[in-house]
Amino acid sequence: MTAEQTHRYRSDASATSRRRFIFNSLGMTLSATAVALLSGRTELARGAGTHTAQSPAEDVQILNTALAAEREAVAAYQLGAESTLLTPPVLKVAIQFQGHHREHADALAATIAKLGGEVATPPASYAFPVETLHNQADVLNFAAGLERGAVSAYAGAIPLFANRDLSNAAASILADEAMHWAILRQALGLDPVPGAFFS
Amino acid sequence: MIRRRRPHLRWLPVLLCAGVASAAPAGDPIRGASIYQRCLACHALSYHRVGPKHCGLLGRRAGRAPGYEYSAAMRDAGFTWSQQTLDAFLAAPTQYLPGTSMGYAGVRDARDRRDLIAFIAGASRDTARCPPAQGSEAQ
Numbered sequence: 001m002t003a004e005q006t007h008r009y010r011s012d013a014s015a016t017s018r019r020r021f022i023f024n025s026l027g028m029t030l031s032a033t034a035v036a037l038l039s040g041r042t043e044l045a046r047g048a049g050t051h052t053a054q055s056p057a058e059d060v061q062i063l064n065t066a067l068a069a070e071r072e073a074v075a076a077y078q079l080g081a082e083s084t085l086l087t088p089p090v091l092k093v094a095i096q097f098q099g100h101h102r103e104h105a106d107a108l109a110a111t112i113a114k115l116g117g118e119v120a121t122p123p124a125s126y127a128f129p130v131e132t133l134h135n136q137a138d139v140l141n142f143a144a145g146l147e148r149g150a151v152s153a154y155a156g157a158i159p160l161f162a163n164r165d166l167s168n169a170a171a172s173i174l175a176d177e178a179m180h181w182a183i184l185r186q187a188l189g190l191d192p193v194p195g196a197f198f199s
Numbered sequence: 200m201i202r203r204r205r206p207h208l209r210w211l212p213v214l215l216c217a218g219v220a221s222a223a224p225a226g227d228p229i230r231g232a233s234i235y236q237r238c239l240a241c242h243a244l245s246y247h248r249v250g251p252k253h254c255g256l257l258g259r260r261a262g263r264a265p266g267y268e269y270s271a272a273m274r275d276a277g278f279t280w281s282q283q284t285l286d287a288f289l290a291a292p293t294q295y296l297p298g299t300s301m302g303y304a305g306v307r308d309a310r311d312r313r314d315l316i317a318f319i320a321g322a323s324r325d326t327a328r329c330p331p332a333q334g335s336e337a338q
Contacts, residue, residue: 051294058293061270062302068249069240127246149239156237156303160293199237199307 053162060117062157063108063166066173068120069153070105073146074098075126080139090136090187094143097180104173111166140188147181150174155199226310231318234311241301244322245329250301254329256280257320261296272298285319286312 053059077098080086086094109119133139154174158167182192241249251267257280262273276296278284288295289312291305306312322328 051291051297053293061300065241065249065300065302072249127243127248129243129246145236145239148236149241152237153240153303156305159304160302 051160053160055162056115057117058160059162059166060112060115062160063112063115063117064120066153066157066170067105067108067112068122069150070101070108071122072126073101073150074105076128076143076146077101079128079130080133080143083133083139085133085136085139087136090140093183093187094139097143097147097183100176100180104176107169107173111169137188140184144181144184144188147177147184150177151181151198226313226315226317228314228317228321231314231316231321234306234315235318237306241303244319253319253322255323257282257285257316257323270298270300272296273300282316285316289315 053062077094080094081091081098112119129142133142151174154170154177158170158174161167161170178198185194186192238250238253242251242253244253246252247264247267251264251269255264260279261276261284262269273296286309289306290309292299292301292303294305306315
């Protein structure tokens, strides 16, 4: 994305349509939920279709899926850190982010145990697209994709939990992943926060 | 009498839009690629991760990609992935298939789902994204 595309305060028609184009191309048009919220159609915004978990067992299943994704993120940052493709300052950030993911994983595992659930065993190995990682930008892009996905994964888990405390905890993890994503985009020379809504 | 009708009329544009949306033939795979970013915490096209790979998804039986360990619910789902089943699943996965381990509320917007499905279908036909060895089991 060019610097020109990050100009946000121009209000002429061409800037508006350019913004719309950028938003569209990033899949960041207002979600149906946002539109419903903004127009006050709360019966739609409340989401008649969301099936909430009915039991701690279902919550545990959601937590275990999130745990698997966090463990994979830890492994992915490890791969990046060991790749020798990262400059020292970027490596430092990668190791910091990896630490956050490890903390998320530990918190999720502890919560599963507290709920009486079984913490799934991690896989023996992960399939990563190593053949596509040739330089620092490749590694950052790969990590940014995982972080972007994590924002959605938690946004998609939050409405499902039977126990609202878990939704609260998931939101605090989501916030952290969103910051990672923004920093990685910044490091890639992209607009760090390319929109106002992300689902 | 007229007053009473207003609330119904208010929904008319929504209904019309819904009609147009479901009648429209194909989604936009380019827009769908950006929607697919939402899936990237758990999925990749060509290899299994937290969730199964998506190459060759359309036409494949649900819960049957070799080498991935599905929930009992998905393994025993008994349907085949088509535009229709995928659309219904992605709208609300845990509602469409209770017991699925895909703990994700879903993609609410019908157009987003259509574009997403167009992207997955298109990628499966693209040998760069989905090498033949990975996608061929769909047939």
